[in-house]
Amino acid sequence: MLSKESLQKIDAATAKYPPDQKQSAVMAALVVAQEEKGHLSTEVIEFVAGYLGMPPVAAYEVATFYGMYDLKPVGRHKLCICTNLPCALAGANEAAEHLKRKLGIGFNETTADGRITLKEAECFGACGDAPVMLVNNKKMVSFMTPEAIDKFLAELK
Amino acid sequence: MNSAHPPFDPGIFGPDAIILKGLTGLNWRLKDYEARGGYQALKKILADRIAPDAVIAEVKKSALRGRGGAGFPAGLKWSFMPRQYAGPKYLVCNSDEGEPGTFKDRDILRYNPHTVIEGMLIAAYATGATAGYNYIHGEIWEIYERFEEAIAEARAAGYLGRNVLGSGLSFELYAHHGWGAYICGEETGLLESMEGKKGQPRFKPPFPASYGLYGRPTTVNNTETFAAVPWIIANGGQAYLELGRPNNGGTKIFSISGHVERPGNYELRLGTPFAKLLEMAGGVRGGRKLKAVIPGGSSAPVVPGEMMLATDLDYDSVAKAGSMLGSGAVIVIDETTCMVRALERLSYFYYEESCGQCTPCREGTGWMYRIVHRIETGKGRQGDLDLLYDVADNIMGRTICALGDAAALPVRSFVAHFRDEFQYHIEHGRCQVGSPAAREMAA
Numbered sequence: 247m248l249s250k251e252s253l254q255k256i257d258a259a260t261a262k263y264p265p266d267q268k269q270s271a272v273m274a275a276l277v278v279a280q281e282e283k284g285h286l287s288t289e290v291i292e293f294v295a296g297y298l299g300m301p302p303v304a305a306y307e308v309a310t311f312y313g314m315y316d317l318k319p320v321g322r323h324k325l326c327i328c329t330n331l332p333c334a335l336a337g338a339n340e341a342a343e344h345l346k347r348k349l350g351i352g353f354n355e356t357t358a359d360g361r362i363t364l365k366e367a368e369c370f371g372a373c374g375d376a377p378v379m380l381v382n383n384k385k386m387v388s389f390m391t392p393e394a395i396d397k398f399l400a401e402l403k
Numbered sequence: 404m405n406s407a408h409p410p411f412d413p414g415i416f417g418p419d420a421i422i423l424k425g426l427t428g429l430n431w432r433l434k435d436y437e438a439r440g441g442y443q444a445l446k447k448i449l450a451d452r453i454a455p456d457a458v459i460a461e462v463k464k465s466a467l468r469g470r471g472g473a474g475f476p477a478g479l480k481w482s483f484m485p486r487q488y489a490g491p492k493y494l495v496c497n498s499d500e501g502e503p504g505t506f507k508d509r510d511i512l513r514y515n516p517h518t519v520i521e522g523m524l525i526a527a528y529a530t531g532a533t534a535g536y537n538y539i540h541g542e543i544w545e546i547y548e549r550f551e552e553a554i555a556e557a558r559a560a561g562y563l564g565r566n567v568l569g570s571g572l573s574f575e576l577y578a579h580h581g582w583g584a585y586i587c588g589e590e591t592g593l594l595e596s597m598e599g600k601k602g603q604p605r606f607k608p609p610f611p612a613s614y615g616l617y618g619r620p621t622t623v624n625n626t627e628t629f630a631a632v633p634w635i636i637a638n639g640g641q642a643y644l645e646l647g648r649p650n651n652g653g654t655k656i657f658s659i660s661g662h663v664e665r666p667g668n669y670e671l672r673l674g675t676p677f678a679k680l681l682e683m684a685g686g687v688r689g690g691r692k693l694k695a696v697i698p699g700g701s702s703a704p705v706v707p708g709e710m711m712l713a714t715d716l717d718y719d720s721v722a723k724a725g726s727m728l729g730s731g732a733v734i735v736i737d738e739t740t741c742m743v744r745a746l747e748r749l750s751y752f753y754y755e756e757s758c759g760q761c762t763p764c765r766e767g768t769g770w771m772y773r774i775v776h777r778i779e780t781g782k783g784r785q786g787d788l789d790l791l792y793d794v795a796d797n798i799m800g801r802t803i804c805a806l807g808d809a810a811a812l813p814v815r816s817f818v819a820h821f822r823d824e825f826q827y828h829i830e831h832g833r834c835q836v837g838s839p840a841a842r843e844m845a846a
Contacts, residue, residue, distance in 0.1 A: 298599075308599065331503055
């Protein structure tokens, strides 16, 4: 179900916890699985649960509780823009409107070519760099004015 | 990483900085930390075989209070850990920084990660913890990776692992990441999350010191709290206390955001006037008038600007102004801001992030958001403000964790201080701010 590389990453995460507490690695394992598969299908979640020796429902609870897991397919790039108050005071709503206009999609939608999914997000803890945007969960881009967004989108593969 | 960040200039973090002192953004590695005196406090403790109780006494004397938001005395928290306990004890660093307005732990971890590691080592020595974890906000993945690198450096240098520096102290440390749940910043929600479950807070008591991670004695402290510990041990609790005020020892990192010219982190002595922080941040953006300040993260009650300009930044002074110092996240709001819209966004956040465990919070946050939303969109009804108060009052004190109170406090304070704006929305179906009448009033 998952590649050898992914399983090695999950094993490395598991090694951080006591041998009888493998479940502690489920969040890391689901991130690894999501990265390989693009999103978390029920089958992938069940596989991860089995690999860590926990009930499938317990892994499913985790996958549905935390906001950055994708249970449905997303575009090749997932852009999450924070619109919480500190970002909003610094122009996040304008940035979000600009993104929607440029991409021709709304929040929780994907461009017709399957390239970009746009989401609204809650605080990343980077309000001094507002507006901030998370690219594919792991890269944060800062000071996202409309001009910065244009530059960012032009450089995005 | 974050190439758009403005270049560092000396003293950017404030003249009295101790945690952020001398940082350039590039000098975060072990050799840099050692060059500025890093790991000397740990070495002093190990070499002089200072008793763990004496270390705790020093931290108590410093009046270091929990920097995550609750402000609980750190030394006292450490002293709750059972001395005689057969089995592992844990230390957890709470870097799950998601309180809107707060972004200090991110800068500590990316610019000075070893001070957190040294602080945790000292805490481990004092509390007898055998292993530790740093729970890092999932949204700052690059910082998580950097912390893993810092751990590897410390381990290779003999600071972590079995028999630290030949002293007999053993302490393992690992980085753990979240994946998008505000509630995991609550310390027992965080422990549940670390166990691989939904991050739903636990009923207390028992407190983590007796039943924490995997049911073992556990101390959870905020990143900034651990980061202050090496300085306290190196310079003494009294010296740290004297940086601040009685009962409010030391410096505090203030994350200032919103309508200011230079948002960012400023490390100031506790007790510094808010007006000074505002000045350091370049004042209100565009020379506009200050309307309001949320002084301690989004969960802290809002304070009108004039009142805030007369308030000092320490736990007790901000409490006297009717709010909380909280995490030190200062959100600045100027005169052009509609307070109904601002509250609507915050209320949506708590509705979105309620873990769903307690009915008053799960349902009440939704009700509050929907009422504020209809007022904001011109569909407010007479009696809505009383209804909002009623819902808020029925959440407060009726939930397992503080998220319920955190959702209710902004609602109550926004309506209390800016009731006329809410009333205008209800009566006229539109906003007072930005209308010609409001502009005349502001002029």
